[in-house]
Amino acid sequence: MYKPDQALRTIAMVAGAAMAIGALAVSNPAAAASASNGKALVESHNCAACHGPNLNKPVTPEYPKLAGQHSSYVYWALKQYQMGTSNPKLGRNNAIMQAQVQSLSQSDMKDIAAYIESLDGDLVQKK
């Protein structure tokens, strides 16, 4: 009943799968997001002109505070603005933000999101 060959093959398959998953994790750009590049992009795109000092005091209450917001949400929001009206099912439609994000690459957006999450601000998660 005991089949050493089969057991070996199973071990090899499991090891192979584990390595593949590990490689995926390493190649995930989120892990490599650079908050310092994000800071440079936030400054060059003048985000504080609307979102305020430290991205925590927007100039009008219609604009969101960003400091400390989850980076994965900020990244998704930036991607949605980039889709804009060209994707009526997922895009976010805002003329200012659409113009702001047009030239950003995926990794730029991840860097900006990482920088925003690193900032201390008013945002809290409460029930």
Place this chain on the structure above:
Amino acid sequence: MNSFVGKHVVTAALAALAGFALNAQAADIVGNAKAAQGKVAMCIGCHGIADYRTAYPEVYKVPMLGGQNAQYLANALHGYKKGDRHFDTMHAIASSLTDQDIADIAAYYAAQTASSPNNPEK
């Protein structure tokens, strides 16, 4: 007497203008954070769980709402209700809210700070 009346007319006009500017969507609706305590059960199911993530159409942590500007939150809920912002769950929930509910919920989250207690009703 005249200057007394005049001052009050000016004050009233300024207050009306300020109210209109702050809340162009519904000038006569004022959010009541306390009234929202019983209205946020559906919000808490996702936004009240630390690090809660949604999986479609992309895996991301749902946004933190506490301390956010009330006007931004109200606009977001109106956007989801109308279909200008896209997320099926938020569309379904926002569609069940009245303008007053939206104003109350926006005021509720805007008022939260790091020292706010969690909702005693939830």
